[in-house]
Amino acid sequence: MAKRVGTATLLLENTPSVEAFGAIGSKREAEGPLGGFFDQLCNDSTMGEQTWEKAECRLQKDAINVALKKANLSPPDLQYIFAGDLLNQCTSSTYGLRDLGVPFVGLYGACSTMAESLSLASLFIEGGFGEHTAAITSSHFCAAERQFRFPLEYGGQRTPTSQWTVTGAGAAIVGKASAPPYVRAVTMGAIKDMGITDANNMGAAMAPAAADTIGRFFQDTGMAPDRFDMIATGDLGMVGSALLLELLERDGWKLQGRHADCGLLIYDRQKQQVEAGGSGCGCSAAVLCAYILPAIRRGDLSNVLFVATGALMSTTSVQQGESIPGIAHLLWLSSSPK
Amino acid sequence: MAKRVGTATLLLENTPSVEAFGAIGSKREAEGPLGGFFDQLCNDSTMGEQTWEKAECRLQKDAINVALKKANLSPPDLQYIFAGDLLNQCTSSTYGLRDLGVPFVGLYGACSTMAESLSLASLFIEGGFGEHTAAITSSHFCAAERQFRFPLEYGGQRTPTSQWTVTGAGAAIVGKASAPPYVRAVTMGAIKDMGITDANNMGAAMAPAAADTIGRFFQDTGMAPDRFDMIATGDLGMVGSALLLELLERDGWKLQGRHADCGLLIYDRQKQQVEAGGSGCGCSAAVLCAYILPAIRRGDLSNVLFVATGALMSTTSVQQGESIPGIAHLLWLSSSPK
Numbered sequence: 169m170a171k172r173v174g175t176a177t178l179l180l181e182n183t184p185s186v187e188a189f190g191a192i193g194s195k196r197e198a199e200g201p202l203g204g205f206f207d208q209l210c211n212d213s214t215m216g217e218q219t220w221e222k223a224e225c226r227l228q229k230d231a232i233n234v235a236l237k238k239a240n241l242s243p244p245d246l247q248y249i250f251a252g253d254l255l256n257q258c259t260s261s262t263y264g265l266r267d268l269g270v271p272f273v274g275l276y277g278a279c280s281t282m283a284e285s286l287s288l289a290s291l292f293i294e295g296g297f298g299e300h301t302a303a304i305t306s307s308h309f310c311a312a313e314r315q316f317r318f319p320l321e322y323g324g325q326r327t328p329t330s331q332w333t334v335t336g337a338g339a340a341i342v343g344k345a346s347a348p349p350y351v352r353a354v355t356m357g358a359i360k361d362m363g364i365t366d367a368n369n370m371g372a373a374m375a376p377a378a379a380d381t382i383g384r385f386f387q388d389t390g391m392a393p394d395r396f397d398m399i400a401t402g403d404l405g406m407v408g409s410a411l412l413l414e415l416l417e418r419d420g421w422k423l424q425g426r427h428a429d430c431g432l433l434i435y436d437r438q439k440q441q442v443e444a445g446g447s448g449c450g451c452s453a454a455v456l457c458a459y460i461l462p463a464i465r466r467g468d469l470s471n472v473l474f475v476a477t478g479a480l481m482s483t484t485s486v487q488q489g490e491s492i493p494g495i496a497h498l499l500w501l502s503s504s505p506k
Numbered sequence: 507m508a509k510r511v512g513t514a515t516l517l518l519e520n521t522p523s524v525e526a527f528g529a530i531g532s533k534r535e536a537e538g539p540l541g542g543f544f545d546q547l548c549n550d551s552t553m554g555e556q557t558w559e560k561a562e563c564r565l566q567k568d569a570i571n572v573a574l575k576k577a578n579l580s581p582p583d584l585q586y587i588f589a590g591d592l593l594n595q596c597t598s599s600t601y602g603l604r605d606l607g608v609p610f611v612g613l614y615g616a617c618s619t620m621a622e623s624l625s626l627a628s629l630f631i632e633g634g635f636g637e638h639t640a641a642i643t644s645s646h647f648c649a650a651e652r653q654f655r656f657p658l659e660y661g662g663q664r665t666p667t668s669q670w671t672v673t674g675a676g677a678a679i680v681g682k683a684s685a686p687p688y689v690r691a692v693t694m695g696a697i698k699d700m701g702i703t704d705a706n707n708m709g710a711a712m713a714p715a716a717a718d719t720i721g722r723f724f725q726d727t728g729m730a731p732d733r734f735d736m737i738a739t740g741d742l743g744m745v746g747s748a749l750l751l752e753l754l755e756r757d758g759w760k761l762q763g764r765h766a767d768c769g770l771l772i773y774d775r776q777k778q779q780v781e782a783g784g785s786g787c788g789c790s791a792a793v794l795c796a797y798i799l800p801a802i803r804r805g806d807l808s809n810v811l812f813v814a815t816g817a818l819m820s821t822t823s824v825q826q827g828e829s830i831p832g833i834a835h836l837l838w839l840s841s842s843p844k
Contacts, residue, residue, distance in 0.1 A: 169634050176585070176609050178635055219826055247514070248694065256594040257820035258614045262697060266818075266831045271514050271694040273622065274818070274833075276596040276614040284611065288626075295633030296507045297516055315822075356586065356609040359600060480604075480612070482595035484653075488557055493604045495612075 174388025190234030228264030247298030278478030307448025338453030371408025402476035405445030512726025528572030566602030585636030616816030645786025676791030709746025740814035743783030
């Protein structure tokens with residue numbers, strides 16, 4: 169049974185295994201430094217569909233199908249799917265996965281969704297609620313731009329702190345296999361709002377939540393950053409990453425050399441002109457499933473903290489002058505079950 | 507430990523208890539048949555706030571505070587909050603609950619959210635992941651109308667199949683107390699899409715999902731409808747309720763006399779001119795917390811199936827000609843733990 173330590177961390181004693189994972193991307197992701205690691209890449213952003221929203225549904229469907237195939241499973245083998253995305257009413261997930269016939273737990277955690285869904289998928293295995301569960305999320309640059317910012321046709325200028333929404337998806341299947349990566353701990357985060365109101369500076373809005381969750385994990389477990397090969401935040405980008413390191417250092421935790429950010433790993437910031445880095449639910453999901461989980465399976469990474477971060481605003485809340493609440497959920501992923 | 511039976515049902519062996527519950531409503535809810543059962547009623551829909559969206563945040567905040575007070579708990583006593591709502595990016599939940607400092611699991615299940623959140627809150631207690639968890643959701647007529655349909659100022663005509671979004675919220679705290687109501691079983695539903703495209707007929711879109719989940723529960727457990735005093739669906743309204751009974755009867759399950767629908771209980775349909783009935787996340791949440799849970803606690807109801815239903819579309823998906831996927835999650839609530 170899971171063991172609670174400190175204020176917010178669960179150590180998983182049955183150490184669920186991430187049995188299989190699939191990552192899908194599009195053209196810009198293919199051209200980035202991780203292009204070679206994706207399972208499937210589409211050379212345009214339509215994925216062969218008629219609208220960008222339908223293309224994003226397709227990303228989710230393709231991601232789960234790749235993961236199922238690798239796990240040698242079919243949809244009826246899954247007892248639960250945990251999924252969500254950035255679109256209003258999370259329609260990439262509900263439409264993308266509606267044909268599977270699997271009990272569906274819809275989530276909204278903005279760009280923290282991959283950590284949220286994988287936490288729940290792992291805890292459901294830990295609790296004995298199922299044999300196989302799946303965690304999925306996605307994002308799509310064009311669908312996100314027109315929903316949250318401007319129609320692409322308008323050609324809006326991007327600010328230096330803005331981030332580029334990844335067109336991609338990641339899906340992970342969790343079960344009881346004796347194969348790494350294992351999920352050793354889960355720390356679900358609380359909402360933090362430090363008063364940032366600039367919707368083009370989401371890294372700054374999310375950094376305090378990431379610092380809070382990471383600090384809490386170290387405090388809860390008594391472990392230190394040097395226990396981990398990599399502490400990977402979701403999509404803080406350049407601005408948020410610098411802030412995170414500063415906030416954690418103030419609390420006595422030094423991450424330098426171990427910190428990586430999925431938003432900085434996925435693109436070559438300068439060459440690909442993505443300003444402060446990548447973002448979107450699909451950013452941390454794709455980096456996790458294309459790059460981090462395979463490296464743990466191979467043994468190239470032993471212990472990783474995966475900390476996806478989300479900015480929980482809407483266009484309405486921003487228009488009403490509200491600040492941007494952030495959230496971060498954390499998983500300890502390991503090559504060893506004990 | 508929870509015991510899986512059949513294809514999708516978990517029988518909870520540690521029988522988590524719904525320790526406390528709070529229900530908030532507004533003027534129209536006060537005037538309805540359940541008006542006397544609410545914990546708090548505001549006599550206008552602003553809740554004293556400047557915008558309808560902020561009023562909905564306030565509904566959530568008030569609901570959790572009422573429930574905490576009744577449980578004699580404060581926010582740090584909660585290990586997890588499960589919450590969601592209908593607004594884009596679920597901002598009623600994220601803004602309404604951001605100050606609590608409690609680990610936050612954001613959900614999107616449309617009007618099924620109360621059953622989704624209460625299922626997860628109960629399973630987290632069952633799995634030993636915490637001592638106290640909370641499930642919360644809300645909806646607001648004015649905020650929902652301007653987001654999903656027309657600005658109120660436009661004075662749009664309502665169709666006979668349309669439903670009236672409840673301005674209200676419900677919050678439930680789950681823990682290990684030896685007090686009814688107990689959560690005896692959870693059946694999380696799969697997405698069902700029968701091709702309904704009329705966004706003003708959500709009852710019809712959701713009925714097949716409700717029929718699927720209810721039928722699955724009976725099949726999984728071997729129990730029959732006569733085991734229950736009440737089988738309460740979320741917000742199918744007149745149209746969806748008739749369809750549900752027809753669909754279940756076709757499969758051999760007769761609910762007549764035991765079926766109730768939260769969307770029909772909360773308003774006097776004719777007197778209050780709400781067409782096919784009430785709807786919205788807050789509908790089933792408020793009816794559950796104001797009426798059903800207290801009746802189980804008092805012993806007036808012994809065994810209830812609570813089946814909240816959601817229509818998982820967005821304005822974008824409807825505009826792109828998509829049909830409306832439905833979902834329904836079920837809990838068996840009982841006055842007895844065994």
